[in-house]
Amino acid sequence: MTDYDLTARLPGPAGTSVPLLAVVDERLKTTSICFALAHGSRDDPEGRGGIAHLLEHLVMSCPLGGEGPAVSFSEYVERRGGQANALTGLEVMLYYAQMHADDAEDVAAALLRAVFEPVLDSHTLDRERAVVLQELAAAAADPSDVVQDAVLAGLFPGHPLGRPVGGEPGQLAAVTAQELTAVHRDRFVRAPGALVVVGPRVPRVLAEAAVHEAGQPADPLPRVPPAAKGAEDPLPDPGEANFTWLCFGARSPRADVAGRSAYGVLAHLLGSSPSSLLYRTLRSEHGLSYSFHAWDRGYRESGAWRLLIGTEASAAGRVRTLVDELLTGVAGQGPAPDDFDAALRQAEMSLVLESETPLEYAKLIAERTCSTGRVWSLEDEIAELRRVGVDDVRRAAAHVRRELLLTVRSVAS
Numbered sequence: 001m002t003d004y005d006l007t008a009r010l011p012g013p014a015g016t017s018v019p020l021l022a023v024v025d026e027r028l029k030t031t032s033i034c035f036a037l038a039h040g041s042r043d044d045p046e047g048r049g050g051i052a053h054l055l056e057h058l059v060m061s062c063p064l065g066g067e068g069p070a071v072s073f074s075e076y077v078e079r080r081g082g083q084a085n086a087l088t089g090l091e092v093m094l095y096y097a098q099m100h101a102d103d104a105e106d107v108a109a110a111l112l113r114a115v116f117e118p119v120l121d122s123h124t125l126d127r128e129r130a131v132v133l134q135e136l137a138a139a140a141a142d143p144s145d146v147v148q149d150a151v152l153a154g155l156f157p158g159h160p161l162g163r164p165v166g167g168e169p170g171q172l173a174a175v176t177a178q179e180l181t182a183v184h185r186d187r188f189v190r191a192p193g194a195l196v197v198v199g200p201r202v203p204r205v206l207a208e209a210a211v212h213e214a215g216q217p218a219d220p221l222p223r224v225p226p227a228a229k230g231a232e233d234p235l236p237d238p239g240e241a242n243f244t245w246l247c248f249g250a251r252s253p254r255a256d257v258a259g260r261s262a263y264g265v266l267a268h269l270l271g272s273s274p275s276s277l278l279y280r281t282l283r284s285e286h287g288l289s290y291s292f293h294a295w296d297r298g299y300r301e302s303g304a305w306r307l308l309i310g311t312e313a314s315a316a317g318r319v320r321t322l323v324d325e326l327l328t329g330v331a332g333q334g335p336a337p338d339d340f341d342a343a344l345r346q347a348e349m350s351l352v353l354e355s356e357t358p359l360e361y362a363k364l365i366a367e368r369t370c371s372t373g374r375v376w377s378l379e380d381e382i383a384e385l386r387r388v389g390v391d392d393v394r395r396a397a398a399h400v401r402r403e404l405l406l407t408v409r410s411v412a413s
Contacts, residue, residue: 018193022202031104031199032359034096036366039191042160050167053088057128062118073114092370098359108203122177143409144245150407151249194369196362232406241313241410248307250403255298255371262392267294269343288315327401334394
């Protein structure tokens with residue numbers, strides 16, 4: 001397997017520069033492509049929350065321009081037996097596909113047309129807006145989704161990182177095709193990005209792409225306002241709720257800060273693996289939860305460490321106490337050596353497992369490169385993880401414990 005080939009750049013509008021990163025493995029029969037752009041919900045214009053998410057739908061669903069039948073990029077790929085999808089995040093969007101290597105040339109060309117030249121007409125906009133509104137309605141009916149939006153709003157009050165990724169239904173209803181076209185032309189395609197190919201060879205349409213100058217400088221980053229330290233929602237009344245989702249959150253270092261891996265190790269220490277402290281305490285010892293997950297994400301100005309737990313409403317207070325006790329213990333004495341080793345191994349193996357699935361590897365490289373602004377490699381990430389020590393995790397736990405915010409959403413009786 002070879003590593004990254006930085007000799008080519010994608011053909012975009014004047015002023016854009018997108019590195020092509022290739023992992024070539026001649027044993028593969030499929031090609032996986034992921035295009036990441038540093039544009040997300042945080043970049044939505046004021047009063048138009050959800051434009052990035054809506055644009056994601058349109059890029060995947062608009063009829064492809066050029067020759068051939070007027071089908072969407074998604075249909076174009078899947079008619080060839082492949083798979084295609086997209087994802088909008090707070091500040092990165094991913095467009096990805098996996099197909100037979102023999103179809104990679106055509107699919108790569110179609111992806112470039114879909115991203116750079118979407119047909120943003122009113123008919124397609126109205127259709128996809130209706131689909132997005134259905135998606136938002138489903139999310140609003142799911143307390144496990146709502147509670148995660150709420151914790152980000154609490155961690156980043158009044159800041160773009162606190163916006164719901166999907167957008168606001170009322171604001172989406174007012175979006176016009178002209179506004180979408182302007183966002184696509186002026187912001188979306190001019191954002192820094194990365195395109196990753198994992199397969200037996202690099203599609204010629206990408207390897208022979210023209211080189212363009214670097215993109216426009218990024219806008220100044222908005223100042224991150226103070227979070228509500230130690231704030232929490234009231235716990236549910238067991239007489240009024242059956243099931244409750246609790247989302248604990250705290251700020252963590254921004255994406256490009258060296259040493260932030262300690263927060264990821266802390267997430268594994270309190271994650272859903274049977275080897276974690278939280279699993280052994282919350283599930284094995286007390287039987288209080290079946291569904292819980294911890295994770296950490298770095299963004300441009302800050303990061304967010306989160307822990308999501310689903311439990312019966314009557315057990316919410318006990319769960320909150322156990323989380324507090326575990327964090328306090330790790331913050332005071334640090335994790336025990338065997339628990340630290342297990343969390344570190346979990347963090348490393350999660351990366352290794354993704355790297356051995358071609359499409360997930362392409363997505364991982366593209367997203368991390370786009371988030372940090374520098375070419376990401378598995379080897380560098382693992383080396384960074386192995387520099388994390390017990391005291392680093394202890395300090396991370398102390399910070400999370402001090403800043404911890406709790407949001408609660410329940411399913412009514």
